[in-house]
Amino acid sequence: MTAQPSEAVERIRDAERTRADILAVATREFADQGYAGARINLIADKTSTTKRMIYYYFGGKEQLYVAVLEQAYSFIRGLEQQLDVEHLDPVEAIRELAALTFDHHESHPDFIRLVSIENIHRAEHIARSTILSGLANPALDVLGTILARGWAAGVFREDVDALDVHQVISAYCVFRTANRHTFGAIFARDLLDPSLREHQRQMLGDLVVAWLTAR
Amino acid sequence: MTAQPSEAVERIRDAERTRADILAVATREFADQGYAGARINLIADKTSTTKRMIYYYFGGKEQLYVAVLEQAYSFIRGLEQQLDVEHLDPVEAIRELAALTFDHHESHPDFIRLVSIENIHRAEHIARSTILSGLANPALDVLGTILARGWAAGVFREDVDALDVHQVISAYCVFRTANRHTFGAIFARDLLDPSLREHQRQMLGDLVVAWLTAR
DNA sequence: CGCGTTGTGTACCAGTTGGTGAGTTAGCCC
DNA sequence: GGGCTAACTCACCAACTGGTACACAACGCG
Numbered sequence: 001m002t003a004q005p006s007e008a009v010e011r012i013r014d015a016e017r018t019r020a021d022i023l024a025v026a027t028r029e030f031a032d033q034g035y036a037g038a039r040i041n042l043i044a045d046k047t048s049t050t051k052r053m054i055y056y057y058f059g060g061k062e063q064l065y066v067a068v069l070e071q072a073y074s075f076i077r078g079l080e081q082q083l084d085v086e087h088l089d090p091v092e093a094i095r096e097l098a099a100l101t102f103d104h105h106e107s108h109p110d111f112i113r114l115v116s117i118e119n120i121h122r123a124e125h126i127a128r129s130t131i132l133s134g135l136a137n138p139a140l141d142v143l144g145t146i147l148a149r150g151w152a153a154g155v156f157r158e159d160v161d162a163l164d165v166h167q168v169i170s171a172y173c174v175f176r177t178a179n180r181h182t183f184g185a186i187f188a189r190d191l192l193d194p195s196l197r198e199h200q201r202q203m204l205g206d207l208v209v210a211w212l213t214a215r
Numbered sequence: 216m217t218a219q220p221s222e223a224v225e226r227i228r229d230a231e232r233t234r235a236d237i238l239a240v241a242t243r244e245f246a247d248q249g250y251a252g253a254r255i256n257l258i259a260d261k262t263s264t265t266k267r268m269i270y271y272y273f274g275g276k277e278q279l280y281v282a283v284l285e286q287a288y289s290f291i292r293g294l295e296q297q298l299d300v301e302h303l304d305p306v307e308a309i310r311e312l313a314a315l316t317f318d319h320h321e322s323h324p325d326f327i328r329l330v331s332i333e334n335i336h337r338a339e340h341i342a343r344s345t346i347l348s349g350l351a352n353p354a355l356d357v358l359g360t361i362l363a364r365g366w367a368a369g370v371f372r373e374d375v376d377a378l379d380v381h382q383v384i385s386a387y388c389v390f391r392t393a394n395r396h397t398f399g400a401i402f403a404r405d406l407l408d409p410s411l412r413e414h415q416r417q418m419l420g421d422l423v424v425a426w427l428t429a430r
Numbered sequence: 431c432g433c434g435t436t437g438t439g440t441a442c443c444a445g446t447t448g449g450t451g452a453g454t455t456a457g458c459c460c
Numbered sequence: 461g462g463g464c465t466a467a468c469t470c471a472c473c474a475a476c477t478g479g480t481a482c483a484c485a486a487c488g489c490g
Contacts (some may be wrong), residue, residue: 178331
């Protein structure tokens with residue numbers, strides 16, 4: 001509909017697009033079926049190109065999977081860099097950080113699934129990826145700063161470090177998504193039910209703040 | 216060496232043992248490789264019997280996997296029924312319950328892995344199993360009793376229910392095991408490192424007690 | 431316009447996968 | 461000791477799996 005020179009059968013010879021297309025489809029399939037469960041043939045079929053191109057661009061199933069992980073992690077890290085809670089007082093900042101983490105996990109279930117899958121494989125692909133291994137989390141720096149301010153003000157307990165706090169917040173947020181199905185099947189409560197959302201969000205804030213400010 | 220009638224080549228014609236053998240090997244393999252990643256041929260090889268017997272006793276890969284899940288869940292539930300913390304005052308009882316859950320999860324990593332795997336498959340096998348779906352957790356009853364006593368004594372917050380508390384404790388305990396590998400790869404801290412164990416155990420108790428008794 | 435490079439499609443393959451047909455033996459019952 | 465059935469063995473397979481050989485077309489460049 002635009003005045004572009006090509007329009008109808010233009011989807012030829014676009015390496016960038018082909019690669020991105022494969023990666024998008026592969027992300028969905030790996031997140032859906034797991035590494036072993038995902039099928040190269042099926043990924044190719046859902047693509048607008050062919051299986052040959054997967055091998056041309058990525059080399060093999062495992063390398064494709066690693067590329068998926070790398071893209072997913074870098075996307076998430078990009079989001080985390082937008083955190084801005086440093087103008088708040090420590091207690092409010094922690095509550096806000098927890099809430100942001102909460103929202104964030106809820107918005108990216110595919111990422112959580114990929115992380116679960118990667119844990120089943122004992123993180124062997126992440127360990128082998130030069131991009132991913134040892135790359136720290138921007139959220140952790142923010143957390144460190146908030147804690148330091150809280151300690152200085154004497155409002156936070158001092159027997160935990162930033163990573164401990166991150167662990168608690170992550171555990172809560174990851175669990176809701178990652179274990180949603182077995183939890184739902186056994187206890188008949190859908191942890192992602194929208195009507196429970198506010199309660200769940202509030203609960204995480206209460207939990208972390210009560211813990212850090214106790215005594 | 217005993218006076219038993221058979222001794223050397225006695226391992227023939229024992230349906231019970233064959234079934235149990237298959238189930239034990241299958242549990243290890245499914246927990247290790249996931250559902251799609253596990254291979255019937257390999258399970259058979261690691262067994263003292265043949266692949267044909269797997270189909271004879273279980274019918275197929277999926278039914279074998281469901282049998283594995285059912286056995287694992289019923290074993291875990293058996294453990295939970297031994298909980299006895301009702302003689303303690305509410306705060307101490309909660310701390311003890313959290314500690315028991317902590318120990319419990321740490322001792323059964325294969326179970327946690329099976330649960331993670333089942334979540335990847337959206338709990339479709341549990342939902343289909345008549346034994347597993349909707350079967351509640353003994354730990355939850357104990358928790359309900361403790362909370363009720365705490366509310367009566369006016370020491371616990373009243374804006375949460377037993378399932379909320381169970382969720383928080385489970386999230387913490389499951390995360391340590393289920394996400395051990397990606398967490399370790401990214402933050403260089405092994406959540407199951409024995410030297411961190413006491414700190415981690417204490418932290419869970421502090422977290423839950425501080426939260427429930429806040430205000 | 432010729433030509434090497436890059437991107438793409440077709441056809442194909444060897445190994446593996448979950449699954450089975452059909453026969454065989456051990457052990458119990460009468 | 462004859463017969464019946466549960467437990468077991470062995471050989472086999474169709475479908476699928478990840479992966480590849482190869483021809484060729486589009487593009488950039490001089």
